[in-house]
Amino acid sequence: MGFRAYVLRRVADTIVSLYIVLTLNFLLFRMLPGDPVRKLFRDPRITPEEMNRLAAMFGLDQPLGTQYWLYLANLLRGNLGLSFTYKRPVLEILGERLLATVLLMMLANVLAIVLGVLIGLWAARRRGGAVDLAGLTVSLVLWSVPTFWLSMIVIVLFAGRLPISGMVTPGATFPAYWAYLADVARHLVLPAGTLTLVLLGQYSLIMRNSLLGVLTEDYILTARAKGFNEDQVIRRYALPNAMLPLVTVIAVNLGFSVAGALQAEIVFTWPGVGRLIYQAVLNRDYPLLQGSFLVIAAAVIVANLLADILYAYLDPRVKY
Numbered sequence: 001m002g003f004r005a006y007v008l009r010r011v012a013d014t015i016v017s018l019y020i021v022l023t024l025n026f027l028l029f030r031m032l033p034g035d036p037v038r039k040l041f042r043d044p045r046i047t048p049e050e051m052n053r054l055a056a057m058f059g060l061d062q063p064l065g066t067q068y069w070l071y072l073a074n075l076l077r078g079n080l081g082l083s084f085t086y087k088r089p090v091l092e093i094l095g096e097r098l099l100a101t102v103l104l105m106m107l108a109n110v111l112a113i114v115l116g117v118l119i120g121l122w123a124a125r126r127r128g129g130a131v132d133l134a135g136l137t138v139s140l141v142l143w144s145v146p147t148f149w150l151s152m153i154v155i156v157l158f159a160g161r162l163p164i165s166g167m168v169t170p171g172a173t174f175p176a177y178w179a180y181l182a183d184v185a186r187h188l189v190l191p192a193g194t195l196t197l198v199l200l201g202q203y204s205l206i207m208r209n210s211l212l213g214v215l216t217e218d219y220i221l222t223a224r225a226k227g228f229n230e231d232q233v234i235r236r237y238a239l240p241n242a243m244l245p246l247v248t249v250i251a252v253n254l255g256f257s258v259a260g261a262l263q264a265e266i267v268f269t270w271p272g273v274g275r276l277i278y279q280a281v282l283n284r285d286y287p288l289l290q291g292s293f294l295v296i297a298a299a300v301i302v303a304n305l306l307a308d309i310l311y312a313y314l315d316p317r318v319k320y
Helices: 003-030 036-041 047-058 065-075 090-125 129-145 149-156 179-216 218-225 230-242 244-259 264-267 273-282 285-313
Strands: none
Touching: 003 065, 003 285, 047 218, 090 129, 090 179, 090 230, 090 244, 090 264, 090 273, 090 285, 129 179, 149 179, 149 264, 179 230, 179 244, 179 264, 218 230, 230 244, 264 273, 273 285
């Protein structure tokens, strides 16, 4: 199978996966307990006739099959529905929150990838020594620590010195755009730093273990026999192959970045998609939940597609 045929096959698989996901996305939230209209309008003075009219306004009085086809037709037009809570288009609400989430998650992921690869590389080159033991211990602890707990510890340690909530200072006026960016950067330090620590352990452990496996291969022994020093062997031969398992993990994590980090966003009251989903669950906001999870699932599936294509490019054996 050539590279082009491999890519076309993966694209076809991705389209099928997206269709299955959007179907499950529709059914999942219809299985949740509770009446969304009654949850949204709790006024005891509302009559049954008014409740029925509200249900008809949101299309909830239609049979499940009719709701499904309307759901598909609206998706093809780029319409993700109207939020029960905000009375606004779901796509518009997600667009506002997505920027904050992408800013937070991309910064945390980039820092975690760079630091994780460096720590994993450093630990693998000193296998069995004090550096390796320290790196393993720190990585395992960071990987296992709950995000919400670490977030609260960070708040306790840095409260009063750095902003601990929100994305900008409430009520602040900024004389210039750079002052606004500086305020956002200060608010970004604690949540981004917390998420960097949480992701760091995963990247460093995978990098270390992958590099140790590659260093036992025959072609590494051949490179050493040719007279290359250890830095050249790792940089030119070991590191490119050791990065392959990390590609998949990075792709999946970047795909999930659009979902935000729900726990960190709630603790730091960061106005991202993760906090939005939490609020939508509490309010039984089906359109907002459907739209959010559809965007997240699509991002993860597309990220996996890109990882598969990159894998085939880096390792020709994958295509066959």
